[in-house]
Amino acid sequence: MIGPVRYWREIPQRYRYEAARCSGCGKVFFPPRLVCNACRGREFKPVILPQAGTLETFTIIRVAPSGFEDQAPYAVGVVRLADSVKVTAQIVDCDLETLATGQKLRLEFRKVQQDGASGVLCYGYKFVPA
Amino acid sequence: MEVGIRGYGAYIPRHRIRVEEIARVWGADAPTYKRGLGLREKSVPTPDQDVITMSVEAARHAIRRAGIDPAKIGAIYIGSESHPYAVKPSGTVVAEAIGATPEIHCADFEFACKAGSEGMFVALSLVKAGQMEFAMGIGADTSQGAPGDALEYSASAGSAAYIFASTQLVAVCEETYAFMTDTPDFWRREYQFYPRHGGRFTGEPAYFKHTLSCARGLMKKAKVKPKDLRWAVFHQPNGKFPAKAAEELGFTSDQYGQGLLSPTLGNTYSGASPLGLTAVLDVAKPGDRILMVSYGSGAGSDGFIWRVTDRITKVQKLAPQTRAQLEDRPIYVDYGTYAKFRGKIRKLTE
Ligand SMILES: [Zn+2]
Numbered sequence: 001m002i003g004p005v006r007y008w009r010e011i012p013q014r015y016r017y018e019a020a021r022c023s024g025c026g027k028v029f030f031p032p033r034l035v036c037n038a039c040r041g042r043e044f045k046p047v048i049l050p051q052a053g054t055l056e057t058f059t060i061i062r063v064a065p066s067g068f069e070d071q072a073p074y075a076v077g078v079v080r081l082a083d084s085v086k087v088t089a090q091i092v093d094c095d096l097e098t099l100a101t102g103q104k105l106r107l108e109f110r111k112v113q114q115d116g117a118s119g120v121l122c123y124g125y126k127f128v129p130a
Numbered sequence: 131m132e133v134g135i136r137g138y139g140a141y142i143p144r145h146r147i148r149v150e151e152i153a154r155v156w157g158a159d160a161p162t163y164k165r166g167l168g169l170r171e172k173s174v175p176t177p178d179q180d181v182i183t184m185s186v187e188a189a190r191h192a193i194r195r196a197g198i199d200p201a202k203i204g205a206i207y208i209g210s211e212s213h214p215y216a217v218k219p220s221g222t223v224v225a226e227a228i229g230a231t232p233e234i235h236c237a238d239f240e241f242a243c244k245a246g247s248e249g250m251f252v253a254l255s256l257v258k259a260g261q262m263e264f265a266m267g268i269g270a271d272t273s274q275g276a277p278g279d280a281l282e283y284s285a286s287a288g289s290a291a292y293i294f295a296s297t298q299l300v301a302v303c304e305e306t307y308a309f310m311t312d313t314p315d316f317w318r319r320e321y322q323f324y325p326r327h328g329g330r331f332t333g334e335p336a337y338f339k340h341t342l343s344c345a346r347g348l349m350k351k352a353k354v355k356p357k358d359l360r361w362a363v364f365h366q367p368n369g370k371f372p373a374k375a376a377e378e379l380g381f382t383s384d385q386y387g388q389g390l391l392s393p394t395l396g397n398t399y400s401g402a403s404p405l406g407l408t409a410v411l412d413v414a415k416p417g418d419r420i421l422m423v424s425y426g427s428g429a430g431s432d433g434f435i436w437r438v439t440d441r442i443t444k445v446q447k448l449a450p451q452t453r454a455q456l457e458d459r460p461i462y463v464d465y466g467t468y469a470k471f472r473g474k475i476r477k478l479t480e
Contacts, residue, residue: 011226015186015223015226015227016226016227016229070177070470071177092176092178093144093145093176093461108183108187109183109186109187109190109227110178110179110183111177111178111179111180111182111183111214112178121180121182121214121215123182123183123186123223123227126178129459
């Protein structure tokens with residue numbers, strides 16, 4: 001379970017899909033990082049990720065971790081949003097039987113976790129069929 | 131200065147439950163409910179959807195149609211009776227997600243099903259007063275009916291968002307009007323999970339009295355008759371009430387049918403008449419005039435008359451349209467799944 005502080009720190013990525021583009025070589029990082037692993041550059045400009053992409057690979061979670069038990073079975077996939085950016089997230093509102101790589105998906109704002117009955121609600125992105 | 135709607139957006143969850151499925155579980159007669167309430171099915175939010183998530187999606191659609199920098203939005207008001215937190219605003223999350231923070235006023239509104247139009251009225255008024263360039267009003271709900279109660283056949287989920295401005299409008303606000311009395315037709319006390327209602331009392335002295343009085347007062351103030359208006363949208367707790375109110379006022383089904391979503395959407399409470407208005411704006415033509423009257427138990431109605439401008443045709447296709455969302459690949463659930471989604475099953479508490 002993520003606490004309120006870490007959740008809060010990740011809001012730009014979780015809510016607005018803010019990534020960082022290296023000023024040296026143009027590589028885009030999500031989440032942003034301090035040093036570019038391609039050119040060792042340290043200067044970045046914020047960019048917003050495209051909000052649709054292609055499913056590259058996925059798995060069906062049948063034995064879910066704590067806090068996600070009620071959602072099983074559910075899909076988690078890696079989606080290519082831009083040339084260098086792949087994002088891993090839950091895929092919802094989809095038919096698990098017919099889900100396939102190459103499928104077009106888009107981001108939607110959803111509740112990602114909740115800390116029991118009284119803790120903070122964590123919002124962020126999931127993928128849905130485009 | 132003319133003020134009105136610059137952008138609008140809707141969001142409807144994809145899951146549905148049919149009236150037959152609810153009636154099957156409670157031994158009720160489905161045809162009686164379908165005829166009596168004019169309902170066929172309703173939207174169901176998944177456990178990861180709530181007022182905040184639906185409001186973010188509707189707000190993003192509104193921003194696309196408004197074509198504005200969200201950082202310039204000066205206020206965000208979300209009207210709902212199902213805000214996810216008892217204490218902590220829904221609006222802060224939505225404003226942050228759409229990139230409207232930190233220079234922005236924010237409040238969550240509550241007034242049963244009228245909270246959405248309340249937020250719209252206040253946002254519109256702030257722009258009219260010259261306090262800000264853009265203001266956003268949202269109506270959204272994921273309301274619950276008690277298991278087996280008549281409300282369980284209608285209580286559904288959806289959201290509509292509006293950006294008000296004085297430039298590049300898609301609909302000018304020609305008139306507003308409000309009508310309110312203290313009427314205990316529906317309520318929920320603190321710590322109670324489900325609302326209670328006054329049964330038959332919810333009809334004549336509540337919904338009809340306020341809806342009809344507001345519509346009549348609004349048309350009198352604006353000096354218009356039903357024939358001067360191309361479209362009419364009402365609060366829609368079921369399929370029956372708004373049709374009856376419309377006809378009593380002299381509107382035809384050609385005028386009120388497009389904005390009447392409840393037969394296949396259910397009652398989205400604070401989202402209901404705001405969503406109906408989005409469905410009308412999706413098809414409206416320049417020059418069309420629209421009457422919109424909300425209703426919230428407790429009880430009161432807000433009324434607006436909108437005049438559609440030439441810009442409407444440029445924005446209608448910029449975001450998902452409302453009836454298209456209503457028909458888009460619905461996922462039907464059985465009552466067990468529905469009960470699980472809506473937290474109606476008592477589990478071992480953590
Ligand atoms: Zn680089």
